[in-house]
Each structure stands twice: as structure tokens, then as C-alpha cells.
Amino acid sequence: MAESAAALADPLTLRCGAVLRCRIAKSAMSDSLGSGTGEATPEQAALYRRWAEGGLALSIVGEVQGDPHALENPGNLVLHADSDIDALREVTHGATGDGAHLWAQLGHAGALAHDGVGRRVGPSALALDGLTCDALTVQEIEALPARYAETARIAKAAGFTGVQVHAAHGFLLSQFLSPLFNRRGDLWGGSLENRMRLPLAVVDAVREAVGSGFPVGVKINATDGLAGGLTEGESLDAIRTVAGHLVLESWTIGFRAK
Template sequence: MAPAADPLFEPLVLPCGVVLKNRIAKAAMSDSLGDGAGWPTPVQGRLYERWAEGGVALSIIGEVQGDPFAAEKPGNLVLTGESDLEAFAALARRGSENGAQIWPQLGHAGAMAHPPIGRARGPSALDLPGLRAEALSVEAIAALPGQFAETARLARRAGLGGVQVHAAHGFLLSQFLSPLFNRREDAYGGPVGNRMRLLLELVHAVRAAVGPDLAVAVKLNVTDRLEGGLMPDESLEVIRALDTTGIDLIDLSGGTYFPGAVSASDSGGSGPYFVDFARRARRETSVPLMATGGFKTHAQARDAVASGAVDMVGLARAMVVAPDLPNRWRAGRDPEPVFPRFTDPPEGGVTAWYTMRLTEIGEDRETDTPGALRDAIDRYEARDADRVATWRNRFGAPD
């Protein structure tokens, strides 16, 4: 067993009263394991059960949509009043084995909605190489807090232990926060106080919908990693505002998935990306903090929590190559997961490999030898193409 002093294995009591059994979270990833019609699948349930068995305190389900025309991939889940709550309840039960928590990440892709199934709409109109979007009307913006609140309410009914509002990685709420993508001249654009307005309205609506004892988190970009985008000083202003909203956890991340942009997860580096910023944020809020990105060793994760910079660490790709990593760390085995290396991968290729690896884990057939990158990309693209037809058959074609 790990020494009792290891802070990674101390419980964390969130402001709402929810207790996380340790300080390790499986951060949100788009696992792309919905059935193509927005429903969870048994393979997806087994994936989250694997992480729960592996000792994680919390798993966050990437991109659960309240609007089927705002999905970023046809493998996303859709949770609305028309959804089969028992299918979501089954996912909740499997993901909460072994004392773990499982929360959906409430998403809306905005300008990055997948064109074959979605409507690309963001804070402002865009006409960029590989990306075109219309501007949301004031009426459409006004409807968003209620939509997110309804999805959160249904998540609670399905037995999920909390929700995370996604305001990072270039999706809709991140687009509103970013001066690069938000050029509005009304109450939702201009200074950062206006650009965060929708996020704050939405968080208040979600909290009112789920009550005081369900965990509510926000995933926030520290920086867009794009010239002219959201910068750390503005992120601190957002954090100061979130301090008064009654949320339970702020997950610090960064980068975007806009075409041609380098995501934080693909940018390399030898250590955690956002711990230094977390030290600054700690002075601005009493809300527990989590940092996601760049953690590759037990020592890095332990030291981030021991230093007081963060209360939790979010692991994504590390939990794909080693789904039982928390148990390994607790037992003092294999402190450093082994990550595959790819030579000159195409844009999106590494993400495709990790996504297909998630399928292998959910089917209990992963191996220690990484498969060919090209094969993973081909299978990933073919599966998405098949699911587009399923998605459109259920939800119809976008306008």
C-alpha cells in the first residue's frame, strides 16, 4: 500500500457534501461510444466500470448533449426528455462501482457542431478555412440556461452523482469567453464581464435545477492557446465570478479543437500544464480546484496536490493506457504509464488512436502493444460515418 501520507488517496469533501474517495479523476474525453442515436451502450458502461474498478474517484463522461443538433460527434450521448433514462441509469450504476462517482459533462459544440448532424452556431458568425458558423440570436442564447438545466435535472433522475458544465476547448461556452470568437456588441460580448454572462446564467440555472446537494463543476480554459484568444488574466476574472455561484469544483484546462489549432494534449511537454496557474487561481477562490493535462507520473500528480495548488488531478490519456492506474499508484506499482509514440501523425490521428483504444477497454480486449495508427484512424472514421446515418434517422437532418 502507498504511504498513508500520500495526499492523492485522501478523500475530498466538496462544498455540496459529496465525498470523493481520493484525488484522482478520469477527465472528460469524447469516448464516442454512444450508439449513434444518443443512447449509452453496454461497451460504454463497461468502460466506465473498468475505470471505477481501477480505483478512480470520479469519471466524467465527455460531451453529453441537451441539443442533438449541437453535438461534436455522432458518438455523443443525448439526454433530453425523450431519452431512455434507464439506459443512463445503467451507465450510472456501472460507473459508480467501487465507491466511484460518475458525472456527465454538459456540452454544446456551438460553432464546432459536426456538420453532417449539427447546426454550426456560435456567439458570432465565422467564415474560416474548415469552419463556418452562424451567430446565435439573443432568443437562442436565452434558451440555453434552461436547456442545460433540464439535462442536469435528468442526470440527477438517472442517478448520476453530479454534472460538469463544459466551458473549455473551444466549444460553445469557451467560444463565448474568447475575444477571438466572440465579437458580439450586445450584453454577451465585449469585456470579459459580458463574455462570461452566459456561463454564469447557465451555472445558476443548473444549480437551481439540481438542488444544493448534487455536485456541479465547471471545466474552464486557462488559455485558448491562440493569439487573440482567452488569456490567463481573464480566466482569473471568470474564476472570481464563479466563486459566488455555489459550484463545487473548477477543472482547469486549455487549448481548443478548432481546425488547425494545437490542442493541449497534442502539444507535448514534460509535465502538468496548468498547476502554476492553479496557484494563482487558489488566491481568487475557495472552490476546490482540479487541473487536467500533462500528468504522466505518480510524483507529478502527488506533488501537485501536496503543494496545495490543486485539490484533484484530472487524468485523460494516462487512464487510457492504464485504466487501473489509481490502484497501481496506491500499491506502489508502475508509477509511470507507458504512452505510445507516433511519428508525424496527421491532424486528429492521435485522438483517433486513443478513442479506439477506449473501445478496446470497454470490450476487455486491450493489449500492451499499440496497434497501427492508420488502422485506428480508418476504423474511427468509418464508425463515425455509419453513425451519421443512425443519428439523422433518429433526430432528422440539420437545417
């Protein structure tokens, strides 16, 4: 036990070349500390600075959006051409002291968009008790990888040291992976290969946008935990497909049960 605990202090070199100063990371959470209009705040800067000073290697800022109509929470950061880069740099500067990392979790709330703030959309239309959304058009789907890529570019320019593509927890890319929520009959639905088409296109676009030496993570559910949803076997197949689709040296996968 003592040896295992001591190993937490060991540095970890990622295959892209980035170094985590130890093995302790804060997973993505929606901190709800944004301005309400998508901008970073002094409260966020203080929080992530404190975590970095506490000695962890990595913090991930949950639900950083590229679309102001795709918010999971009114306090989400929204990165776009008119974002206050100085305010973002206040957050990233304090959070990356002494070699700590700060990654932006690139998200789109999909059918779970906050009521009154976001537009609820998904791969297929839903009309369930407490869960409704419109189906994305093919044109809207095809535009998503470029939007994610632009968000990643802004994150890198603002001083984030990595990004994580959020394809879990029932948000948009997770919905595309799930046969329960993705009932499309075109190239974006049906087989697991087709359901993976959008998440893979997003990861490809993000990797191209940030370059090979910049960490890119992917969060995928172990299962949906729902009858008819993504199974553990499909999730493992998805990870194998991603691993074969990209150069392993340039990205990481997060695998977590809900």
C-alpha cells in the same frame, strides 16, 4: 515522493458535501460509444464499470448534450425527455459502485459541431477556412440556460452523481468567453463581464436544477492559446467572478491549460 503518492489514496470531501473516495479522477473524454442516436450502450456501461472497479474516485463522461443538433461527435450522449433512462442507468449503476462518482459533462459543440450531424453556431458568425458558423440570435441564447438545466436534471435522475459545465476547448461557452470568437455588440459580448453572462447564467440554472448538495464543476481554459483569444489574466478574472457569483460551497472549478 512516497508521501505524495500515498496522498492520492486519501478521500476528498467536496464543499457540497459529496465525498470522492480518493484523489484519482478520469477527466472528460468523448468516448464515442453512444448509439449514434444519442442513447447509452452496453459498451459504455462496461467501460465506466471497469474504471470504477479499478479504484478511481471519479469518471466524467465527455460531451453529454441536451441538443441533438449540437453534437461534437455522433457517439455523444443526448439527454432529453425521451431518452432511454434504463440504458443510462446501466451505465451509471456500474460506474458508481463502492462509492465511485460518475459525472456528465454538459456540452454544446457550437462552431465545432460535427459536420453533417450538428448545427454550427456561435456567439458571432464565422467564415474562416475550416471553421464556419452562424451567429445565435438573442432568443436562442436566452433559451440555453434552461436547456442545460433540463439536461442536468435528467442526468441526476439517471444516476449521475454530478455534472461538469464545459466552458473550454473552443466549444460554445468557451467561444462566448473568447474575444476572438465573441464579437457581439450587445449584452452577450464585448467586455469580459458581458462575455461571461451566458456561462454564468448556465451555471446558475444548472445549480438551481440539481440542488445545493449535488456537485457542479466548471471547466475553463487557462488561455485560448491563440492571438486575440482569452488570456490567462482574463481566465483568472473569470474564475474570480464565478467564485464571487456563486456560493463556493456548492460547486467546483476545473482550471486546465489547453
